[in-house]
Amino acid sequence: MEQELRYRRVSSWEFDLILREAEKYGELRHSFFAVVEGKFRDVYAVNEEVWREIENLKLKPYSFGTFVGTIKVDENLVEKFYPNIEFFYFVDIKKNYAILKPKAAFLFTTGKDVPRRGIKEYKWEGTKKLVLFDENGVILGIGRIQSDSERSFIKNITDVGEFIRRHKKA
Secondary structure: OOOOOEEEEOOHHHHHHHHHHHHOOEEEOOOOEEEEEOOOEEEEEOOHHHHHHHHOOOOOOOOOOEEEEEEEEOOOOOEEEEEOHHHHHHEEEOOOEEEEOHHHHHHHOOOOOEOHHHEEEEEOOOOOEEEEEOOOOOEEEEEEEOOOOOOOOEEEEEEOOHHHHOOOOO
């Protein structure tokens, strides 16, 4: 039996989850989010004009705006917002980031981890996750810092090349 999708604005609690995740990295620059609720609660950044159009549609959309992450219950039964790479385009990043040198940036986008020598600059405060950039300021993905390792200083969690590398199952 298929579950019907519902779409709505985020609740104040859900917005607080999004805001708390953004504050780990800097300041949230966007304030209007909506949810498509099905098996998960997928979160989209939307502008007011698009939202007004969606509210007037007779057909219910599967998605709209920019998909920025999912709200799920973690293994400790706590609700949490899990951002994707695009979420960080809506955050003014001031901490918990790394700028990679060209070779390390390329290798990261092919799924590899980053050695300490591949980092041009980084700022790490608190959380283990970092947003990774190339030298031009392009977001490459998300990594987990492993400060005790030289060879795998930042472990690749997800990167912009992941979609291309997905294997199609026949």
